[in-house]
Amino acid sequence: MEGINKTLRIQFFFRPFSTHPEVQMVIFVAFLLMYLTSLCGNATIASIIQVNHSLHTPMYFFLANLAVLEIFYSTSIAPLTLANLLSMGKTSVSITGCGTQMFFFIFLGGTDCVLLAVMAYDRFIAICYPLRYTLIMSWSLCVDLVAGSLVFGFLLPLPLTILIFHLPFCNDNEIYHFFCDMPAVMRLACADTHVHETVMYIISFVAISIPLSLITISYVFIVAAILRIQSAEGRHRAFSTCSSHIIVVILQYGCTSFIYLSPRSSYSPEMGRMVSVVYTFITPILNPLIYSMRNKELKDALRKTLRISR
Template sequence: MPSRHLSILRGSVCVLSKPNALGMEEANQTGMILFHFRPFSKLPEVQMLIFVVLLLMYLISISGNVSIFLTIWINPCLHTPMYFFLANLAALEIFYSSTIAPLTLASVLSEGTLISLPGCGTQMFFFIFLGSTDCIMLAVMAYDRFVAICHPLHYTLIMSWRLCIQLALGSLLLGFVLAMQLTVLIFQLPFCRSKEISLFYCDVLPVMRMACADTHVHEATLFVVSVIVLTIPFLLITLSYVFIGAAILKIRSAEGRHRALSTCSSHLTVVLLQYGCTSLIYLCPSSSYSPERGQVVSVVYTFITPMLNPLIYSMRNRDLKDSLKKAIMRLLLL
């Protein structure tokens, strides 16, 4: 009797033996599921250009954030709460960029790059974990600026090192819990076939769209997590800057107002970049999600924003800029 191709349904995983367009089986009887990312372009010349641009942005991001972290670490003059949080933010940006960029660069050069279900889940977890912690850390930094400007005489008493460490660890813990819950919930969904992720990394909405089950509960959970990570911290940041603005207006000297504004302007610029882009994706109804818009906006907050953050902080912060110059001069004299 000739062998026949069988279609087997076991549990919630649909396994097909017919090869897909990539020339591979979509899944085997062990339930192995493979995804591949949507290419930026199918033209080799454009792919190479995109690869070079993304690689340059990634290298600038890594070198800039590493420079800020090491400068703050080795310079005792910068061992203050404000720079402590900035060093934490730089470290988060390093790991955040490294979660997305290497696999993205590989997929740009090789259109058939595949990622397994566990690999996709791991990338999604670290993306949510680090991205959420990043947003919460920006709110913590706004509180630090609020205390420094509105309560300068009690700043050292309020912003003790114990509180700073608690706030940093609390941001990490909250980001970890939210990422773990959302990732586990998403990957309990049944994925019937190996399919194309409509993005260049494993984000929540594109992955949910590949599930062969109802995802209304998961979409509602994503919205709740987005409110916790984006809306609440942004409201706290806004409230902090309302009080900061009122305090700055009471400062009589122009030099004092300029110094207060300079310490806040870089942070406020980063906040607008980070929250503006992410809100376009995660706070909009999932029914209005567009893969094309998601592709463009995602490039901004996964490549461009991490690249710009160290430039913004180093250019607008005199103490940090002077310390970076001194560190570079020491390296050149070695």
């Protein structure tokens, strides 16, 4: 108990991106703009889908949930990161606060991965079984799939955040990162972390490989079905409904696999921090841009809403 109580009094600090205040301020402005753009973009997509009855379909229901999820996902990271940038790395966070941020980051990120798999399943049913689509993708099933994604995401971080409270931390309390990510925090422990790393790897592998396998299987059947379509216009329309989702999947799974499935011997704190910027700040911006730019129905609904608002 004495060791745990000592650990709970630990205060962590995040290493600044630069020792120059001017550079830190430029990075702060860039991160703030990316965060605000992400909030506005995803809020716009969720609102457009909500107010346009023509978009009240399973595909857009999942997209709206993804947009809302991205808002909370970004918010779990951005405020503390921005405060740290302004203070030149002097903003501290307790072990409890660090564990809380880690929990919500993994929870929302894991839910994001599963929801992308759900969206792939939706496209699989729409393209491979178009006549039975409305029968199979009932609203009750859609709600259950989203709820299941949340439950799966919620269960992922529980063992990881519990384990971190039992790690002893000594004098070094500067995290080589801009948020409380598990690999970066574990590097500060003054104890053997092989068990913790193994648990993290297993959970990460499950969280990434299972949804990614489902996505891959769905797209194998989708591509086979598209190639059987006779008209070029029909093939183009089918591919266009899936291309946006594929781009988002590559970005999300590519970055998370690099961070959480790389062996410790090849893990670079600096590279890990740079790659993390992509999936914590850049990807939440790209998601609404990718979906809105490549989706005619969404663009038409946006134009219609803007005309009405005038």
